[in-house]
Amino acid sequence: MTGTVSPPKAPAPLPSGSRLPDIPGPLETLRIAWRRLRRMATALQLLFALAAASVVATVIPQEPVTAQSVEQWRSGVTGPGAGVARVLDELGLFDVFGSWWFAALTVGLVVSLTGCLLPRWRAFVRVARRPPAAGRNLERLSASTVLSCPLEPEQALRAAERVLGRRRFRRRRVGSQVAAERGHWREGGSLVFHTAFYLLLLGAVIGKVFGFAGSISLAEGGAFADTRIAYDAAQPGREFDLGDHRGFVARLDDFDVSYFPDFTPRDFRSTVTISEDGQRVRTADIRVNHPLRYRGMTLYQIGFGMAPHVVVRAGDQVLLDERVLLAPGGGSNLWAGTAKVKVRDPDSQIALDLALATDARLGDDGQPVLGPDPRPRNPVLVSSLYFGDLGLERPVPAADFDRGDGPVETAMLRPGKTAKLAQGSLTVEFRDLGYWSGLQVTHAPGRSILLAGAALLLVGLIPSLYSYRRRIWVEATPDGAGSRVTVAGVALQRKATFTDEFDAVVSALRDAVGSRPPPRPEAGSQPYSQPEPAPSPERSP
Amino acid sequence: MPNESLAQLSNTLFSVALITYIAAMVGYFFRLGFTRFTSQGVVAGTAAGRRVGLLATGVAVAGWLVHLASVTTRGVAAGRVPWANMYEYSSILALGAVAVGLVVVQRRLGYGHLVGFVLAAAVLSMTSGLLLFTEAGPVVPALNSYWIKIHTSAMMTASSVVIVGFVATALSLVKDTAERRVAARSGESYVGSTVGAAQVGAAAPAGAAPDDRTEGRPDGYEADAGVDIGAGDGEWASPLAQREALSPVLFPLVPAVAVTVFVLAVWRAPGAAIVAGSVAALLGTAAWYAVPFLPPAAKLDNLAYRTIAFGFPIWTFAIMAGAIWAEEAWGRYWGWDPKETGSFFTWVLYASYLHARSTHGWRGRRAAWVAVVAFVALLVTYYVVNLWIVGLHSYAGDI
Numbered sequence: 001m002t003g004t005v006s007p008p009k010a011p012a013p014l015p016s017g018s019r020l021p022d023i024p025g026p027l028e029t030l031r032i033a034w035r036r037l038r039r040m041a042t043a044l045q046l047l048f049a050l051a052a053a054s055v056v057a058t059v060i061p062q063e064p065v066t067a068q069s070v071e072q073w074r075s076g077v078t079g080p081g082a083g084v085a086r087v088l089d090e091l092g093l094f095d096v097f098g099s100w101w102f103a104a105l106t107v108g109l110v111v112s113l114t115g116c117l118l119p120r121w122r123a124f125v126r127v128a129r130r131p132p133a134a135g136r137n138l139e140r141l142s143a144s145t146v147l148s149c150p151l152e153p154e155q156a157l158r159a160a161e162r163v164l165g166r167r168r169f170r171r172r173r174v175g176s177q178v179a180a181e182r183g184h185w186r187e188g189g190s191l192v193f194h195t196a197f198y199l200l201l202l203g204a205v206i207g208k209v210f211g212f213a214g215s216i217s218l219a220e221g222g223a224f225a226d227t228r229i230a231y232d233a234a235q236p237g238r239e240f241d242l243g244d245h246r247g248f249v250a251r252l253d254d255f256d257v258s259y260f261p262d263f264t265p266r267d268f269r270s271t272v273t274i275s276e277d278g279q280r281v282r283t284a285d286i287r288v289n290h291p292l293r294y295r296g297m298t299l300y301q302i303g304f305g306m307a308p309h310v311v312v313r314a315g316d317q318v319l320l321d322e323r324v325l326l327a328p329g330g331g332s333n334l335w336a337g338t339a340k341v342k343v344r345d346p347d348s349q350i351a352l353d354l355a356l357a358t359d360a361r362l363g364d365d366g367q368p369v370l371g372p373d374p375r376p377r378n379p380v381l382v383s384s385l386y387f388g389d390l391g392l393e394r395p396v397p398a399a400d401f402d403r404g405d406g407p408v409e410t411a412m413l414r415p416g417k418t419a420k421l422a423q424g425s426l427t428v429e430f431r432d433l434g435y436w437s438g439l440q441v442t443h444a445p446g447r448s449i450l451l452a453g454a455a456l457l458l459v460g461l462i463p464s465l466y467s468y469r470r471r472i473w474v475e476a477t478p479d480g481a482g483s484r485v486t487v488a489g490v491a492l493q494r495k496a497t498f499t500d501e502f503d504a505v506v507s508a509l510r511d512a513v514g515s516r517p518p519p520r521p522e523a524g525s526q527p528y529s530q531p532e533p534a535p536s537p538e539r540s541p
Numbered sequence: 542m543p544n545e546s547l548a549q550l551s552n553t554l555f556s557v558a559l560i561t562y563i564a565a566m567v568g569y570f571f572r573l574g575f576t577r578f579t580s581q582g583v584v585a586g587t588a589a590g591r592r593v594g595l596l597a598t599g600v601a602v603a604g605w606l607v608h609l610a611s612v613t614t615r616g617v618a619a620g621r622v623p624w625a626n627m628y629e630y631s632s633i634l635a636l637g638a639v640a641v642g643l644v645v646v647q648r649r650l651g652y653g654h655l656v657g658f659v660l661a662a663a664v665l666s667m668t669s670g671l672l673l674f675t676e677a678g679p680v681v682p683a684l685n686s687y688w689i690k691i692h693t694s695a696m697m698t699a700s701s702v703v704i705v706g707f708v709a710t711a712l713s714l715v716k717d718t719a720e721r722r723v724a725a726r727s728g729e730s731y732v733g734s735t736v737g738a739a740q741v742g743a744a745a746p747a748g749a750a751p752d753d754r755t756e757g758r759p760d761g762y763e764a765d766a767g768v769d770i771g772a773g774d775g776e777w778a779s780p781l782a783q784r785e786a787l788s789p790v791l792f793p794l795v796p797a798v799a800v801t802v803f804v805l806a807v808w809r810a811p812g813a814a815i816v817a818g819s820v821a822a823l824l825g826t827a828a829w830y831a832v833p834f835l836p837p838a839a840k841l842d843n844l845a846y847r848t849i850a851f852g853f854p855i856w857t858f859a860i861m862a863g864a865i866w867a868e869e870a871w872g873r874y875w876g877w878d879p880k881e882t883g884s885f886f887t888w889v890l891y892a893s894y895l896h897a898r899s900t901h902g903w904r905g906r907r908a909a910w911v912a913v914v915a916f917v918a919l920l921v922t923y924y925v926v927n928l929w930i931v932g933l934h935s936y937a938g939d940i
């Protein structure tokens with residue numbers, strides 16, 4: 001359609017004697033650019049560029065998805081080397097979908113789409129409103145057949161209207177003809193399909209600007225309030241302000257994980273109580289694929305780990321009394337983490353490296369033997385004590401402290417047990433074992449717009465691919481006592497399918513008007529090999 | 542709960558189906574071979590060819606039933622839908638492709654000659670499944686959602702359909718090359734590519750509707766009644782000339798090298814690479830041999846368009862279902878994870894193909910090449926992204 005837009009006309013010749021080069025003026029340039037954008041070939045090139053961008057994003061690690069791999073590429077540990085990585089960084093190839101050139105590409109597509117759609121919509125509305133036109137030279141159309149009918153012309157035409165109406169053709173009486181057409185949804189569907197992209201874009205932008213995503217890890221019994229500072233990590237949209245947080249409090253009452261007999265996880269379940277202003281509002285389970293939606297915020301289950309309750313004392317002074325969150329430490333039965341016990345006074349800082357095995361029986365020699373069971377049936381906590389200038393005050397993750405010469409002492413603890421470390425000056429108690437749960441809290445406005453866009457996209461796509469435009473004319477002229485009925489038709493697409501449909505219409509009409517079957521249906525089933533004569537079917541530009 | 546003996550039965554049935562498909566494929570290629578030319582330039586199946594063809598169809602249907610049983614028992618054994626890992630995907634893709642081949646290509650459209658190639662694609666897919674074998678087992682909780690069932694089943698349906706589309710595209714390019722060369726040799730003035738002739742061919746008047754590309758079912762083209770060689774309106778050039786116009790060396794060589802490199806790159810298994818490469822070489826030879834018997838390029842091109850146009854909305858829906866599921870499981874509907882990016886990329890390329898078919902200067906062979914690239918993108922998304930590239934889909938560590 002846009003492929004048929006005539007090429008831009010050459011600018012008018014300049015007056016003779018002028019030495020100015022043949023440069024179009026600004027207005028003319030704009031017009032040429034607009035015409036170019038409207039061309040199908042431009043859309044195709046933009047689509048190829050989009051595809052190329054996503055190849056790049058599949059092959060090169062992307063910062064928002066796999067930040068670690070990107071770091072490794074940058075430092076040259078993996079990938080093509082640090083030099084190449086610098087160039088990639090310059091080009092924004094580590095974040096293709098956040099890069100300026102991808103934004104430019106999107107703008108190009110939107111502009112092209114608009115340039116394409118506006119004229120198409122205009123033409124579609126015009127064409128769809130226009131009633132079916134009368135046909136000329138019906139007998140010369142390749143799908144054409146003549147019936148002789150015992151009814152009067154008026155009755156024959158009424159029968160034709162009924163037959164075509166049953167097949168959901170739009171009909172109009174023009175003189176001695178019924179003109180009928182069908183299949184506007186081909187173009188209409190295509191327009192709906194392409195227009196739906198604006199909704200998708202709008203929904204995505206709304207989600208990005210007004211949305212929020214934050215993650216938080218809670219030990220059993222722990223709680224957090226929905227405020228910006230409570231989150232371990234937060235990605236607020238530009239227009240999601242501090243005041244937009246709901247302020248409710250969510251408490252993790254319980255976390256539970258169940259396994260299949262081969263120890264692959266079956267389900268994770270966080271039981272969470274939500275309260276507002278000290279009042280309990282709701283208690284619900286959050287499971288994978290079953291988030292909790294509350295006041296426009298959605299809480300998802302995204303991670304979990306073991307959280308031993310550890311108490312460290314120096315004499316009577318309690319230095320640490322909390323559930324320490326342990327991360328996977330290799331395999332589903334090992335967990336590891338770090339507790340900063342005493343940070344002040346750089347010379348006498350204290351830290352614990354904690355390692356937990358969920359399935360550690362004692363062997364015959366008194367040494368623990370690790371089993372594969374991820375359930376904490378037989379846990380043992382190994383805590384290694386570090387003392388001195390550990391650099392704990394630096395703003396780095398707890399696990400990155402300065403381990404120097406290694407641990408001062410190591411103790412192996414069962415739940416409920418206490419060990420004395422450093423000649424009895426410190427005690428470490430492993431009080432009990434619980435879980436922590438990783439939750440993600442998301443505010444995603446624009447979801448319904450996206451969903452509507454997606455639905456329209458599909459609804460438009462199907463007729464744009466499968467439906468087809470066709471017209472059928474039935475003309476009745478008096479012929480003795482009855483009438484002579486000419487049926488003719490033409491299809492713009494799917495001509496072979498139309499041949500079948502036309503035959504079906506003719507035979508239905510024949511039944512309806514009580515016509516004798518002709519000796520041999522010569523026309524009507526001919527293949528569409530030769531060009532069709534008039535009427536020239538109008539096309540959308 | 543995984544049920545050992547049922548899982549074992551499923552594996553056995555899988556092997557039986559694979560062997561049956563190979564036998565049926567050979568039968569279909571025999572059927573191609575047992576065709577002969579009549580003086581009007583029409584190929585007709587010889588009696589032997591027809592009998593072998595009928596037998597091959599029966600064997601293929603039987604193999605499909607066995608395959609279906611294998612997939613079903615697998616699901617029962619694992620106590621879940623039987624599409625949760627790449628072995629199972631590969632198996633179901635083959636199941637879908639064979640179904641499309643038998644029902645749509647052979648029964649509805651009457652292109653029985655082509656089913657051998659569809660079976661070959663199914664055999665390759667199942668072989669790759671064997672390389673990715675996984676014991677029947679439960680799935681991680683994130684995959685345990687009805688949205689993923691909808692998402693993956695739609696993805697697999699679309700992929701099976703598009704596999705058939707690819708077979709048709711590849712054959713149409715082959716046939717088109719042959720037709721062009723023969724025309725060039727016989728000194729005829731050749732009016733552009735016959736691929737997409739629905740739009741470009743000399744028959745189309747200057748003012749014909751530009752979106753005429755949906756030329757309907759290949760009328761008058763019957764399975765065994767004989768194949769129009771495409772010389773109907775011109776003088777009759779020997780169909781064997783089409784074969785002679787193509788290189789008998791390049792035809793086995795190119796697919797063999799491509800498949801060997803692919804298998805080596807993805808699995809690094811030299812043994813499997815050699816086997817797969819030999820199968821590809823055989824297929825290339827079969828394609829070369831079959832060239833005169835293939836339907837005209839324009840009809841193959843039309844078949845390709847129709848299958849892809851059928852698969853595209855399903856693919857679109859599958860991506861949407863995946864986004865809805867990702868929203869429920871991970872808290873974001875779209876994160877440009879490599880797998881998501883890959884399927885988006887494939888989708889854009891198939892949309893480009895549909896656009897190219899109605900773009901001046903692109904329809905014809907160039908559009909067909911876009912479809913080939915789109916299919917390669919699908920393979921990359923499916924194998925390379927799944928096996929090589931780390932993303933959310935490699936779920937280890939946390940949930």
Ligand code: HEM
Binds near residue numbers: 117896
């Ligand atoms: C944003 C990405 C786009 C996608 C995914 C897309 C997808 C599609 C699809 C699937 C079709 C149906 C093809 C058919 O009927 O065979 C189509 C048709 C069409 N597209 Fe797009 N499109 C996109 C952008 C554009 C743009 C930017 C333009 C304008 C320049 C455009 C112009 C058209 C036209 C004119 C048709 C109708 C072709 C015809 O029916 O002959 N599309 N598009």
